[in-house]
Structure formats: C-alpha cells, structure tokens
Amino acid sequence: MSNTLFAPPGTDWQRLSPRYLTMKLLLIPIGWTVAFVPPAVAAFLFVEPRWVGWTVVAVWAVFLTWRLVRAPFAFRRWGYAERDTDVYLTSGLFQRRLVCVPYGRMQLVELESGPLERAFGLATVEMITASTQGGIKIPGLRYEDAAALRERLIARGETQQAGI
Amino acid sequence: MTGPDDLPPPPYPAPVDATEPVPPAPVPPVVERPSPLTGVAHGGIALGAAVLVVVQQLGSGEVDDLTTQGIVAGVISLGVVLVAGLYGLFAWRTTSFVVADEEFRVERNFISRSSSKVDYTKVQAVEIAQPFVARLLGLAKVHIDVGGAGGLDLAFLANSRAEELREHLLARAARAKAVGQFPPPAVPPSAPAGENLPDALPGEDRPYAPPDFAPPAETPEELVHAMPPATLLIGALVSSPALVFSLAALPALVFSLIFGASVPVIGVLLAFGGWAWANIGSNWGFRMTRRGDTLRVTRGFASTTAQGLRPERIQGIAVHQDLLQRLTGHYRVTVTVLGFAESANAESSSANAVILPYGTWGDVLKVLGVVWPGLDLNTIQPVPQPARARWLTPMAFSQHTWGVGPDVVVAHHGLLEHTLTIVPHRRMQSLEVEQGPLQRWLGLATVAIHxxxxxxxxxxxxxxxxxxxxxxxxxxxxxxxxREDAA
Known part of the structure; x- marks a missing residue:
C-alpha cells in the first residue's frame, strides 16, 4: 500500500494473537443474537403484519454478516511496536488511528483479563497516561505475552519517567 | 477570630533528640482547629440557601396559601439551619489539622474517623473561597488540590489564618519541588490526635513556616493584570451567553407585545439577570499578581476567591473569542492545570480554569508573558490547511491554521467563535494521528496532541x-x- 501514514516505525508491527479473532468470531453472533431476540420476539407476537418481524430478522442477518466479514480485516489492522523511548499502536479499519505513547508518560500499565479472555488465554494491556484522551489499549494478546509486555513497559517507564 | 486563649498552652510534644545531627532545625508541628465560628457559618450558609428557595417559590407564583406554606417553609428552613449549624459545630469539635515540617495532615473524628495526609510535593494549587456568610464572619475555606487523588477541604478558618496556611503550603510545595525530595525527616514529633484536644491548641497564631523557609516575605507581590470593571461589563455584555439570552428574548418580546402578557419577558430578564449577576459577581475585581514564581488570581464581588497557581503546572492554554467579542476585541484565556480537573464540582473547576475572563489582545499577551515568558506567538508561522480540506470544512476553512514553534504547538479554529490553542512540547502526553474514510479519500489526516x-x-x-x-x-x-531538557 502506498499510504505511508500508518506505516510501522522502522520495525514491523507486532500483531495480536489469532485466538483473539476466534473469540471475536464467536462473540459477534452471540452478542448480536442476544440484542435482536427481544425485538424480533416482540415483533412476531404483537405486531400484526408478519413482514415487520421478518424485517427485524433480515436486519439482524445483514448486521451479523457485515460484522463477521469485517472482523478479520479489522483484526489485521491492529498492530503495536515497541521502540527505545515509546510504543506505537495502530488500529481501525475505516476510522484509522496511530498512537504513540512515550514510556516516560505512562503513569500506570494495567493488565486485564476477563472470564472470556481467560478462557481463550488472552489479556488486554492498557497504558494509562495523565490524559484520558488516548484510550490506549492493546487487546487480544496471549496472556504470557501481555504479562511480559507489561513488565517491559513498567521497567522502561521507571527509567524514563518524566513527571507530568 | 481565634479560639478562647485562656488555657495555658500545654508543653510541646517530645523534644528532638539532641544527639542526632539535624541539618534544619525541626519545627514543632502546629496543631490547630478550624475556627469556632464554623457552626455559625454553616448555619448561615444554609439560612441563605433556604431564603433563596423560599424567594424562588414565591417568585414562581406556586404559593397560593401564603400563611400555611410560609409556616411550613419557615419550619423546614429552621430545621435545615439547625442541622447545618450542628454539623458545623461537630465538624469544628472533631476536626484538627497538623502542620508539620514535612507533612500536612487533617484528622477527622466525626462519624467515621479519618486522617488525610498531604504530601507537599503533591500540592498542585491552594485555593481560598469565601462564601458570602463566611465573608461576613471573616472566615474562609481552604481547598488543597493534589492532582489525581482529589482534594482536601478545610472549612472554616479565620481569614488571615487561611492566607497564612496557603502561603505556607505553596512555599512548602515550591521548596519540595525545588529540592526534589525532602531532607530526611527530622524526627517528626508525634502530634496529639484530634480527640482530647483542649479548645486552644498549642501553636495557634504561631507562624506555620520558620523564617528561613518563608521566601514570599522578601519578594514583593507585583501586579500582573487588574481587570477594570468597564472591561468586565462590556466583555460580559458581548459574550455568547448574553447573545443567546437576547436571541431568546426576541420571540418572548414579540409574544408579549402581541398578546399583552409580560410573563415571558420577565422570565427571560430574570434568567439573564441571574446569569449576569453570577458571571459579573464572580469575576468582579479580577486581579492577577505574581510573587516569586507563584501566580495568584483573586476575583469575586459577594464571595471572593483567591487561588495560587504555579505556571509549571499549566498544561495548555486556550484563547477564546466569542462572536460579538470579535467586534469589541475581547478575549478569554483558559488553562488546563494539573489538579483542577478534580476540583469539587465541574462548575467551579471550569471557572477556576479561567485566568483572564475578558481582556484585550494586549492583556492576553501580558498574561501569556507571565505564564510562559519565552513564548513569542509572532515567530510561529501559521500554516493553512491544504485547499482540498475545504470539502470537509467548507465554512471555517480560512480559520483553520496550525503552527509549530520552538517550544509550543498552536492551532487556531472556529467559524463564529475563534479559539487559539497552545500546548508546549514539554506537556504533551501522547500523540495520535487519525484518518476517517473521507479523509483517506482526500489524502488528509488529523493530528491530536493529548x-x-x-x-x-x-x-x-x-x-x-x-x-x-x-x-x-x-x-x-x-x-x-x-522532556530530556527539563529532566
């Protein structure tokens, strides 16, 4: 791709664990089905013309297909790169972003792993700066990788701490 | 305004071990209570609020049976005042604060027992507020901002004592920052806990800081800017809220003229009067002074606010101009300051962030020059957007410019209201570049500095x-x- 705007900074992007994609592909149908069951049931039971209910089902099918098709592409957009003084992070399929967080700005590095993520052996690393504008999370890392990444980030953050 | 001083001052707690080498002579901690008038002040504030509610009820015409409802309102108000007064009384009896050489501590023993310690290095700003009733009594409330962990409120102190406490805290914070770390704590003499204190505590009216730590004494306070009342009145009159009010008043006026009903006009006028009173009252007599490297902002008519501000805590500055202010050439300057975001409530924190309510461009430069002396906006070449960005910002295109100076990044935008934003490189947290589908199609991207x-x-x-x-x-x-230069 000729677009260098989101090119990696010298090194290649580190990618997320493929298990994250698997988890997403499982969660998307469950989530959208749960969201659509109550309106669909209500439409079939209480609304007279049948086509209203079928419309809800059709919308559900279109949304679901769209999300499932989109998921692998969005997954491939995720990437991060550790450098000497900062971390690069890129994500987003349509609304693309590239964030850079200097180690010295990290006030906290958090490791989260909910029940679902644990079942897939995954974890999320969140870098917290004095600003809340960043929203700098790396999801879908293998748990061991995430723990190691967090240790590295904290260690570098301590040596390069720049105050606020 | 101090407590009854008839008790003989008890001896100080355990003297320092003389054999230990202690570089700066340790200061015995000052243990003190809020002013005994705290209860009166709390009651008075509640009374004021109750009166306001009653007046509003009367004004809104919801009261038809004046006697009964008046009695009910009176009883409720009295109850509220009593509760508030008692609360203040208890708060006074159960609160004590300890001003020691290396720490500042507030002990509360009211419903739950708590001890809050403030590390001097964490003090971001110290603010003194004087609600109207407190002002009548010569009392003041001290709010200590400590960055992320919220703040600490101390109500109420005698006015002069509150000022001294703020000077002490700011001086100590400046010293702590200069040294980086405190000298090894010189055997902190354990101060008595809050419960068994006599009315007069040791150290009342003793200065908080020993002479060698009182830098403000020899550096005189110099005036940076004082806003003349005319500027305040004109600035407020041409500000956007005033414009909104006048636009809202037009249909109300037409309606009143056609139907002969005066209620809508009166309503709009009352709302405008309330806003104008709050805005002008809170910014009345705005002054910025400088002492050493600490700025001080005082303002307020009925209740005065004074806040200490350290320029190195300022993370970013926005110079804003409302639509009509473009005609009169007035600007407002707001800042992002570490610690203010967590101030008691959103309204006061946004008010606190204003370091120039209304002023000319000359006033703006004067204030900027004090906050960031090295900054020269003229040297920063403004860069316009590429022409194809007109597709995305057809109206405001000509107003969108950005520029990078040796120390700061600036951006200017706004179609009707202009905003100039300045952030020093030193204060950047993280950096982001983003691109939406339309931007990708046009080959554009947005850079955000966090x-x-x-x-x-x-x-x-x-x-x-x-x-x-x-x-x-x-x-x-x-x-x-x-960052490396600063480190």
Missing part, C-alpha cells in the same frame, strides 16, 4: 497525510527533547 484533561484540547485538523506523518514523527522528537 494533554491532561481540562478545557484545552489541541487537534490539527485535515493536514495533508504526508505532512501529518511528518508532523507526527517530528513532534515525537520535539516532545522527547523537551
């Missing part, structure tokens, strides 16, 4: 994507160099 949370946020909209990548990479370098 600072700590506050009223200032800096984004460079719709740069050419090659330029954006260049700005991104260069800005990271500039940020790193600025």
């Amino acid at each position: 600072t700590t949370d506050g009223p200032v946020s800096l984004r460079l909209y719709h740069l050419d994507q090659e330029t954006a990548r260049g700005v991104f990479v260069d800005q990271l370098d500039r940020g790193r160099r600025a």
